[in-house]
Amino acid sequence: MKDLLLIAAFALAGAVSAGLLGAAALRFVRHRSVAVSLTVVAAVTVTAMFAGTLAVAQAMFLSPHDLYVVTxxxxMASVVSLLTALLLGRWVVARSRALTAAARDFGADGDFLAPVGVSTAELADLSRELAATSAKLAESRARERALESSRRELVAWISHDLRTPLAGLRAMSEALEDGVVPDPARYHRRILAEVDRLNVMVGDLFELSRIHAGALTLVPSRMSVYDLVDEALAGADPLARAHGVRLVGGRVDQAPLEVDGKEMTRALANLLVNAIRHTPADGTVAVDAARRDDHVVVSVTDGCGGIPPEDLSRVFDTGWRGTRARTPPAGAGLGLAIVRGIVEAHAGRAEVHNVKGGCRFEVTLPVPTG
Known part of the structure; x- marks a missing residue:
């Protein structure tokens, strides 16, 4: 037993000495290739075994011939182990170079990183993660380009929409100043109408800027969806009568909502105004509210004839209004963008679907718990 402990002590002393030297070597080459690190690790293992074996052989007082054989x-085992470690390291490095080459241009505009075929589990996981990140980056870049394009269109459209009434106001005010107007009262009414339109446009721009800046402050309160729909219908009724459109309140389920009444009423009012303006005279605009599990879906169905399928995804985009004509009836194209911003601020979503004879806008809001 004593001899066994002595042998173990000698072996441990040799292995520890080699391990300490190996740790120092690993620290020295920590910034080098993984092949070098693997070779050092193998060398440490082999050296520890070699040192322990020699220490034990010396302690056992082997004959010179036996000591030569053991050594x-x-x-030979050490040489084979080192060569194997070196080849393994070069193999790992070769596999990682493909991933390095693929990731070199990672994030460049238009480039998409596909998963690289590597057999090492860790490198394969890294390849998949980089591919997933690349996909997210590509989606984010696409959204950024779409948003930037929307901003440019909005600036161009709003500039035109503001310039047109301002030019009319200037012409009418100059005509009034020169006294060449046969009916000044008519011009005054036109000026007042243009000022009101400009005021609405500026108000929409201010509301949209608050939404985009994240500065829309909500003051939520508990209210019934019935009251919300009733208030929106009452506000849109004069416009519906002026356009000869029937405004119908359909099925409205009783359900509580935790919303900012002012902002949500504005969102529904924008939907109703949009529906009324795109529904021909003698048409019908219907409002419904149905509870579905833990959500309430408020829908506005019009008689616009439907929206082209390729345009459905753009309906709530800023500045979009389904036509290139920048005429007053078309509006500034901000109303539906405001609807989406307000609804999403309430943790809801706004959608549009084509139905027979028109389209249906749906606002889905969560029902408060407790």
């Missing part, structure tokens, strides 16, 4: 065997 030769251990040396």
């Amino acid at each position: 030769t065997v251990v040396a």
Whole structure:
């Protein structure tokens, strides 16, 4: 037993000495290739075994011939182990170079990183993660380009929409100043109408800027969806009568909502105004509210004839209004963008679907718990 402990002590001393030297070597090459690190690790293992074996052999007082045989065997095993470690390291490096080459242009505009075929589990996981990140980056870049394009269109459209009434106001005010107007009262009414239109446009721009800046402050309160729909219908009734459109309140389920009444009423009013303006005279605009599990869906159905399928995804975009004509009836194209912003600020979503004879806008809002 004592001899066994002595042998173990000698072996441990040799292995520890080699391990300390190996740790120092690993620290020295920590910024080098993984092949070098693997070779050092293998060398540490082999050296620890070699040192322990020699220490034990010396302690056992082997004959010179036996000591030579043991040393030769251990040396051959060490050489094979080091060569194997070196080849393994070069193999890992070769596999990682493909991933490095693919990731070199990662994030460049228009480039998409596909998963690289590597057999090492860790490198394969890294490849998949980089591919997933690349996909997210591509989606984010696409959204950014779409948003930037929308901003440019909005600036151009709003500039035109503001310039047209301002030019009319200037012409009418100059005509009034020169006294060449046969009916000044008519011009005054036109000026007042243009000022009201400009005021609405500026108000929409201010509301949209608050939404985009994240500065829309909500003051939520508990209210019934019935009261919300009733208030929106009452506000849109004069416009519906002026356009000869029937405004119908359909099925409205009783359900509580935790919303900012002012902002949500504005969102529904924008939907109703949009529906009324795109529904021909003698048409019908219907409002419904149905509870579905833990959500309430408020829908506005019009008689616009439907929206082209390729335009459905753009309906709530800023500045979009389904036509290139920048005429007053078309509006500034901000109303539906405001609807989406207000609804999403309430943790809801706004959608549009084509139905027979028109389209249906749906606002889905969560029902408060408790």
